[in-house]
Amino acid sequence: MSNAAWFARAQEVIPGGVNSPVRSFRSVGGTPYTVLRGSGAYVEDVEGTTYLDFVQSYGASLLGHASDIVIEAVDRTVRNGSTFGAPTPGEVLLAEAIVERVPGLEQIRFVSSGTEAVMSAVRLARGATGRSTIVKFDGCYHGHADALLVAGGSGVAQLGLKGSAGVPDGAVADTMVVPYNVVPTLSDDVACVLVEPIAANMNLVKPREGFLEGLRAECDRVGALLIFDEVITGFRIGPGGCAAATGVTPDLWCFGKVIGGGLPVGGFGGSREIFSHLAPLGEVYQGGTLSGNPLAMAAGLAVLNSVDAQDYATHTNRVGTFGRALCQAIRDGGLWACVPQAGTLLGLYVAPGGSSFSAPSNYAESKAIAAADAYPAFFHAMLRRGIALAPGAYEVMFVSFAHSDDDLARAVEAARDSAREVSETRSAS
Ligand SMILES: Cc1ncc(COP(=O)(O)O)c(C=O)c1O
Numbered sequence: 001m002s003n004a005a006w007f008a009r010a011q012e013v014i015p016g017g018v019n020s021p022v023r024s025f026r027s028v029g030g031t032p033y034t035v036l037r038g039s040g041a042y043v044e045d046v047e048g049t050t051y052l053d054f055v056q057s058y059g060a061s062l063l064g065h066a067s068d069i070v071i072e073a074v075d076r077t078v079r080n081g082s083t084f085g086a087p088t089p090g091e092v093l094l095a096e097a098i099v100e101r102v103p104g105l106e107q108i109r110f111v112s113s114g115t116e117a118v119m120s121a122v123r124l125a126r127g128a129t130g131r132s133t134i135v136k137f138d139g140c141y142h143g144h145a146d147a148l149l150v151a152g153g154s155g156v157a158q159l160g161l162k163g164s165a166g167v168p169d170g171a172v173a174d175t176m177v178v179p180y181n182v183v184p185t186l187s188d189d190v191a192c193v194l195v196e197p198i199a200a201n202m203n204l205v206k207p208r209e210g211f212l213e214g215l216r217a218e219c220d221r222v223g224a225l226l227i228f229d230e231v232i233t234g235f236r237i238g239p240g241g242c243a244a245a246t247g248v249t250p251d252l253w254c255f256g257k258v259i260g261g262g263l264p265v266g267g268f269g270g271s272r273e274i275f276s277h278l279a280p281l282g283e284v285y286q287g288g289t290l291s292g293n294p295l296a297m298a299a300g301l302a303v304l305n306s307v308d309a310q311d312y313a314t315h316t317n318r319v320g321t322f323g324r325a326l327c328q329a330i331r332d333g334g335l336w337a338c339v340p341q342a343g344t345l346l347g348l349y350v351a352p353g354g355s356s357f358s359a360p361s362n363y364a365e366s367k368a369i370a371a372a373d374a375y376p377a378f379f380h381a382m383l384r385r386g387i388a389l390a391p392g393a394y395e396v397m398f399v400s401f402a403h404s405d406d407d408l409a410r411a412v413e414a415a416r417d418s419a420r421e422v423s424e425t426r427s428a429s
Pocket of ligand 1: 113266
């Protein structure tokens with residue numbers, strides 16, 4: 001059955017044919033490929049076409065698809081049962097591994113998604129401070145909880161929705177949205193400031209020098225809690241995440257993606273003192289049937305144990321070299337490009353040749369580049385050459401540890417040809 005036939009069939013029984021909107025290709029047009037299998041840096045669709053994959057489950061797969069390390073851990077674990085509703089050693093081992101690696105983090109509670117992690121961290125922050133107001137940044141995405149969708153990037157941005165229908169005014173009444181990279185002046189009713197320490201849902205926007213330090217100081221001034229949403233950056237940019245990379249220690253961390261090795265997971269961490277407010281110790285309730293799921297715990301632990309600080313450093317260098325070559329190739333092909341790097345993450349901004357943008361420092365600047373509307377054509381030109389980028393201009397590129405130097409060189413050549421094709425088509429029309 002073809003991609004088109006699977007997608008038509010999916011649309012009959014799954015809303016829009018997808019279980020998460022960005023997968024629908026709505027913002028780039030066309031029919032999504034339906035994945036049959038993945039291996040390392042590659043995915044294969046139902047028509048037998050293979051793609052060099054820079055989506056990597058939006059950052060959940062650090063080692064690439066179907067890594068032996070993950071397969072072995074899941075296989076060994078599932079034979080003993082997949083969920084019990086009782087404590088298991090696996091969750092202790094993963095919690096210890098995270099506590100060991102992230103400076104300042106003393107405890108972590110596991111959940112089943114990044115959305116749940118952030119939602120729970122915010123509830124804990126409100127419960128611990130006895131305050132209601134949340135401050136979030138324009139273009140940062142923190143999952144699909146009611147209070148946090150407002151002015152979110154990622155899929156919300158791609159669909160052009162400000163927040164979502166079905167969210168009552170009351171749910172967002174205590175959410176304040178401010179521009180990224182500007183330290184807001186807080187009032188003393190603020191419970192928490194929630195931030196992606198490297199913003200990776202409005203394409204890639206790096207924190208300006210002093211931004212995170214400024215947030216820390218302003219939170220301390222008014223007694224608000226600082227929450228780092230490291231669902232993307234955690235264990236992707238390095239073993240200690242942004243706290244280790246910047247020296248700025250938040251009060252609460254949110255994790256997901258990499259810590260589950262590609263299985264459903266989330267986690268929120270902080271100090272013992274803050275967690276004394278969380279049930280069963282304290283008055284803030286949070287729980288979950290599948291929380292701390294043994295399969296996710298085993299897969300996540302295996303992934304974390306398979307890489308060390310040196311591996312991340314080497315990977316960061318490789319990603320940097322690739323990013324610079326990619327940017328140059330797109331420019332050589334006649335489009336404007338900017339490929340910012342933050343650790344192992346790469347942004348990918350493309351616009352018509354002759355544009356005079358610079359690297360965005362906030363959502364408005366990122367949106368201006370997306371509005372120039374070169375990304376959809378570039379995306380499809382790359383896809384035709386067997387390179388799968390994210391189907392939307394607000395995502396980042398995920399280079400897994402399985403991407404070889406040859407893979408990256410191939411992507412650079414494809415980008416040069418794709419840019420040439422897109423710019424020639426544009427000037428012909
Ligand atoms: C920074 C950030 N926070 C939270 C989430 C939500 O995680 P999930 O999709 O696992 O619910 C995402 C998802 O992409 C994310 O990028």
